[in-house]
Amino acid sequence: MLQWVRSILYIVQATVMMPVVGLLYAPWAMFSLNGAYAACKAYSRWCIWTARWLIGLRCEVHGTVPQGEVLVAAKHQSFLDIMMIFNALPRAKFIMKKEILYTPIIGQYAKRMNMVAVDRGKRGKAITKMLEDVKSGRIEAGQLVIYSQGTRVAPGVSAPYKAGTAALYEQMAQPCVPVATNAGYFWPRRGLYRRPGLAVVEFLEPIRTGLTKEAFMAELETKVESASDTLLRDAGWTPVDATPR
Structure with a gap:
């Protein structure tokens, strides 16, 4: 209580x-x-x-945080992992739903920081424009963060990895830094209860450029899911905890 x-x-x-x-x-x-x-x-x-x-919730960032221009493909379980990733990266630029731009405070700051707001189904067009603007110097380069499953996914719940991440990896021709987390165990997608413990966001070893889309997606999913499951087990998570709140 x-x-x-x-x-x-x-x-x-x-x-x-x-x-x-x-x-x-x-x-x-x-x-x-x-x-x-x-x-x-x-x-x-x-x-x-x-x-x-x-x-009683401590937050830690593990691994090597990228400093230069790079693609970051992250596991998304909670609003907490957004804040931890944003705080860790020097110049994070999130790919987000267009609807977020209309929310008070968050929307205005997202516009000011040139976050990439996309309509579902038109993500490729928005990203292409963003990359063109970076190359022309109209906006500042940074770390482009994409949530490869496209939404928050609770611990223990399976959701497919979207092909848009592979398209972006190919288009940017940059290494991709996968990110794992256990934040959803402590700060669930729904509900008010917050568990005490240690929430971790872990930046994993980069995936090199030049892979095929299939090989890239396979390596990304394997790395992120394996590392996230390890973090969850270390936190004391069990499958029974996966029941949505």
Whole structure:
């Protein structure tokens, strides 16, 4: 019962802090891309820090965090893994649903940071434009983050890896850094309860360029799923925990 109370208090304060941080940084963010990134990193760090002392959830990033221009293909289980990845990368650019642009605060900052908002079925066109803008210098390069399964997937639930990641890998001709996580065990897709423990985002060894689409997708899925399952088992997850909340 106490953990339920702590979980609800955590969610309330995190929700309140989002517009507070957004408004405090707004003057800087309007005139500087650095300001927009600083605002979102400040909010992410606040949520990560308060999770430690309020709900007993520690967050760690393992592996080598990429610094240059690269494709990052991540496992997506929770809003927590978004914040951890964003906070870890110097200049993360997420591929996201277009609908997110219309959400308060998050949408405005996503636009300011040139996140790649796509309509379902038109992702290739949006990514092509983004790459052209980077090459021309119209927008700043960074680490392009894609969730290969296209949505949040709870621990223990199977979902196919989308072919769009392979198309992007081929188009960018850059190494791809896979990312595993166990965040969904502690911070589920649905529900208010937050488990105490250690949430991890792990940057794995890059997948080299030049692979066929089939070979790339096979290696990506094997690496991400295997590492994520290991992190989940280390956290104490069992298949019975996979029941949606």
